[in-house]
Amino acid sequence: MVDALRVIRDDGSTDPRLDPKLAKDEAVAMYRWMTLERILDNRMLALQRQGRIGFYGPSLGQEAAIVGAAMAMDPDDWIVPQYREPGAALVRGMPLKELVCQFMGNAEDPAKGHQMPCHYVYRKGNYLSISSPVGTQLPHAVGIGWAMKLLGDKKAVLAFFGDGATSTADFHVAMNFAGVFRAPTVFLCNNNQWAISVPVSKQTASATLAEKANAYGFDGVRVDGMDALAVYRATREAAHRAKDGLGPTLVEAVTYRIGPHSSSDDPSRYRDESEVAAWQARDPLPRFRRYLERSGWWDDRDEARLEQEIGDDISRAVQEAERIPPPGPDTMFADVYAEMPAHLREQMDAFLARPRR
Amino acid sequence: MPAMTMVQAINNALREEMRRDDRVVILGEDVGRNGGVFRCTEGLIDEFPDRVFDTPLAEGGIIGTSIGMALYGLRPVPEIQFMDFIYPGFDQIVSEAAKMRYRSGGQFSVPMTIRTPFGGGIRGGHYHSQSTEAFFCHTPGLKVVVPSTPKEAKGLLTSSIRDPDPVLFLEPKKLYRASREDVPEGELTTPLGQAAVRRAGKDVTLIAYGYMAQVCLEAAAKAAEKGVEAEVIDLRTLVPLDEPTILASVKKTGRAVIVYEAPRTGGYGGEISAILAEKAIEYLRGPIVRVTGFDTPFPYTLEDVYLPNADRVLAGIDKVMAF
Numbered sequence: 001m002v003d004a005l006r007v008i009r010d011d012g013s014t015d016p017r018l019d020p021k022l023a024k025d026e027a028v029a030m031y032r033w034m035t036l037e038r039i040l041d042n043r044m045l046a047l048q049r050q051g052r053i054g055f056y057g058p059s060l061g062q063e064a065a066i067v068g069a070a071m072a073m074d075p076d077d078w079i080v081p082q083y084r085e086p087g088a089a090l091v092r093g094m095p096l097k098e099l100v101c102q103f104m105g106n107a108e109d110p111a112k113g114h115q116m117p118c119h120y121v122y123r124k125g126n127y128l129s130i131s132s133p134v135g136t137q138l139p140h141a142v143g144i145g146w147a148m149k150l151l152g153d154k155k156a157v158l159a160f161f162g163d164g165a166t167s168t169a170d171f172h173v174a175m176n177f178a179g180v181f182r183a184p185t186v187f188l189c190n191n192n193q194w195a196i197s198v199p200v201s202k203q204t205a206s207a208t209l210a211e212k213a214n215a216y217g218f219d220g221v222r223v224d225g226m227d228a229l230a231v232y233r234a235t236r237e238a239a240h241r242a243k244d245g246l247g248p249t250l251v252e253a254v255t256y257r258i259g260p261h262s263s264s265d266d267p268s269r270y271r272d273e274s275e276v277a278a279w280q281a282r283d284p285l286p287r288f289r290r291y292l293e294r295s296g297w298w299d300d301r302d303e304a305r306l307e308q309e310i311g312d313d314i315s316r317a318v319q320e321a322e323r324i325p326p327p328g329p330d331t332m333f334a335d336v337y338a339e340m341p342a343h344l345r346e347q348m349d350a351f352l353a354r355p356r357r
Numbered sequence: 358m359p360a361m362t363m364v365q366a367i368n369n370a371l372r373e374e375m376r377r378d379d380r381v382v383i384l385g386e387d388v389g390r391n392g393g394v395f396r397c398t399e400g401l402i403d404e405f406p407d408r409v410f411d412t413p414l415a416e417g418g419i420i421g422t423s424i425g426m427a428l429y430g431l432r433p434v435p436e437i438q439f440m441d442f443i444y445p446g447f448d449q450i451v452s453e454a455a456k457m458r459y460r461s462g463g464q465f466s467v468p469m470t471i472r473t474p475f476g477g478g479i480r481g482g483h484y485h486s487q488s489t490e491a492f493f494c495h496t497p498g499l500k501v502v503v504p505s506t507p508k509e510a511k512g513l514l515t516s517s518i519r520d521p522d523p524v525l526f527l528e529p530k531k532l533y534r535a536s537r538e539d540v541p542e543g544e545l546t547t548p549l550g551q552a553a554v555r556r557a558g559k560d561v562t563l564i565a566y567g568y569m570a571q572v573c574l575e576a577a578a579k580a581a582e583k584g585v586e587a588e589v590i591d592l593r594t595l596v597p598l599d600e601p602t603i604l605a606s607v608k609k610t611g612r613a614v615i616v617y618e619a620p621r622t623g624g625y626g627g628e629i630s631a632i633l634a635e636k637a638i639e640y641l642r643g644p645i646v647r648v649t650g651f652d653t654p655f656p657y658t659l660e661d662v663y664l665p666n667a668d669r670v671l672a673g674i675d676k677v678m679a680f
C-alpha cells in the first residue's frame with residue numbers, strides 16, 4: 001500500500017536488516033505511550049462531547065509516527081510540535097494531569113488558560129509552545145538547531161508538521177535555511193493524507209513529500225508511518241546524522257488521520273468511510289502488539305493490565321483536574337511582557353476593581 | 358568622545374554588545390560582507406566571523422529562525438533591509454515572537470531585537486519609505502522603539518538588545534547620516550518606555566518620533582519667532598508609551614499637535630489623541646490636531662509634499678493657537 005521504509009511486517013515479524021533492535025523495556029514503553037495516547041484521545045473526545053472540555057484534536061492512527069519519532073530523540077534534544085502530538089509531550093515527561101489541566105484551561109494549566117486545548121507546552125522536556133497557524137514552528141526548529149550548532153552543543157531538534165504545512169511559505173524558508181546553514185533539524189512530516197478536508201493530492205503536485213528535500217540539498221526519506229519501528233529507525237538515524245554535523249533530514253511518515261481534524265470537524269462531509277476502513281486495517285497499535293507478542297514480551301494479561309492502568313490514570317487525572325478552579329482574573333494580564341508595563345497595569349487594576357453586578 | 362552619525366552609533370552599539378555578550382548574533386540580507394545596505398553592520402563580520410550571517414533572501418526565515426535562536430538562549434539581532442519588506446515575516450513577529458511568552462505561561466520567551474530602517478526622505482518610493490509602526494503597536498507582547506539622535510540610537514539599541522522581550526527597533530533612515538553627535542564609547546543605555554522633552558514650552562505640545570521629532574523642533578523654532586512657545590516631546594518608545602510625560606505636558610500647555618509621517622487613518626498618533634481625550638480633555642483649550650502623511654500609498658515624485666514639514670506643523674500650531 002505504501003512505498004516506504006517498513007520494519008514490522010503484518011504478522012509481527014521484523015525485517016532483520018532494518019530492525020532497530022529495541023530492548024524489551026524500550027519496546028514495551030513505546031507500546032505503552034502509543035496506547036496511552038490512543039485511550040487519552042478517545043476519552044478526551046468523549047469529554048468534549050459532554051461539554052467538559054472545550055475542544056480536542058485527536059491523533060488517532062498517528063500514534064506510531066508521533067511516539068516512534070519522539071522516542072528516537074535524546075532527552076537533551078528539543079521537540080517543536082505542531083498540535084497533534086500529545087504522545088510526544090508525554091514521552092518528554094509532561095505529567096498527564098498537567099496535560100489534562102491544559103485541556104481544561106484551569107488554574108493548574110501551566111499556561112494559565114492562555115491557550116485553547118491541545119496547545120500545551122513543557123519547558124522542562126524541551127517541548128516548545130504550540131501555535132495554531134500551520135507551519136509557523138518550522139523556522140523556529142531551524143533557529144534552535146542553528147543555535148545548538150553555534151554553541152557547539154551536540155544536540156538535534158525534531159519538528160512535527162503535517163502534509164498541509166508543506167504548502168506554506170514557512171516550510172519553504174525553514175527547509176531552505178536548514179539546508180544552507182546545515183541546521184541539525186529533523187523535519188518529521190506526518191503525512192496523514194488530509195488537511196481538514198483537502199487531500200494531499202491537492203496540496204502538491206510532487207509524487208512524494210520526502211522528495212521535496214532534494215531541492216534543498218539534503219535527504220528525504222519516506223517511512224511507513226503506521227510502523228513505530230520504521231519511524232523510530234528513520235528519525236534516530238536522522239538525529240544522529242544531524243549531531244554528526246551532516247545537517248537536516250526530511251522524514252515523511254505516511255500515515256492516516258483516522259479521526260476528525262478536531263472535535264469541530266465532521267469528516268463524512270469530505271471523505272469516504274471505505275478509505276478510513278482501509279487504513280484502519282493498518283492500525284499501528286495492533287501491529288505493534290503483534291510484534292511484541294511475537295517477541296515473547298506481551299500477552300492478553302499484559303494488555304488487560306495496561307488498559308486498566310491507563311484508564312485509571314486518566315480517570316484520576318480528569319477527576320483531579322475537574323476539581324481545580326479556573327485561573328484568577330489577574331492571570332489574563334500575566335506573561336505579556338517579562339515586566340508588566342504601566343498601561344497594562346492600569347488596565348488590570350481597573351478590571352480587578354470593576355463594580356460587580 | 359567621537360562624533361558619530363546614527364549609522365555609526367548603531368554600528369558601535371552592535372559591536373560593543375557583541376563584545377560584551379557572546380550570545381548576540383546578527384543575521385539578515387547583506388549584513389555580512391557588505392555590511393548592510395546602509396552599512397550599519399559594516400566590519401562586524403570581520404571581528405565576529407561566526408556570529409554575523411548573510412541569510413537567504415526571506416524575511417520570514419530571518420525572523421523565524423531568529424525566534425528559534427532566541428528560544429534556545431541566544432540574543433539575535435536580525436535586520437530587515439527595509440520596513441517595507443517586513444511583511445513576509447509579519448506573522449512570525451506578531452503571532453509568534455510577540456505571543457511566545459503569553460502562550461507558554463512564561464515558560465518560553467523571545468529576547469530578539471529586529472532592526473529595520475523605516476520612513477521617508479531618501480527618495481525611495483513606496484517600497485523604501487513607509488512608516489507602518491501602527492501595525493506593530495497594535496500587537497501585545499512586542500515593544501516598538503524609534504530613536505531620533507545618534508547617541509540615543511546607541512543607548513536605545515543597547516537597551517533593546519538587553520531587553521527580555523522582542524523589540525522592533527525602527528531606524529529613521531532620513532536621520533541615518535543627517536547629523537553627527539558626540540557618542541560615548543563603552544556602556545551607554547537609554548531606558549525603554551521613556552519619552553524625552555526636546556524643547557520646553559508653555560503654549561502648545563508637539564508630539565512626534567523619529568524624523569518627525571526633528572521636523573517638530575524646526576517648527577518650534579519658527580513658532581518661537583512668532584512668539585509661540587512649543588514644547589516638543591520625542592516619544593522614543595512607542596510601546597510601552599510614556600503617558601505621564603505626554604499628559605504632564607499637555608495639561609500644562611492645554612494644546613496638542615501630534616505629528617507622524619504614516620498615513621493618517623489608524624496611525625499611532627490617533628492612539629495618542631485618544632489618550633489625551635480620555636485623560637486630559639478638561640485641560641484642553643482647543644482640538645487635538647494631527648499633522649500626518651496622507652491616506653495614499655507613499656509617492657515617489659511628490660515625497661517632499663507627502664511628508665509633514667515644518668510649515669505643515671506650523672499650520673497645525675496656528676490651528677490650535679486660534680483657541
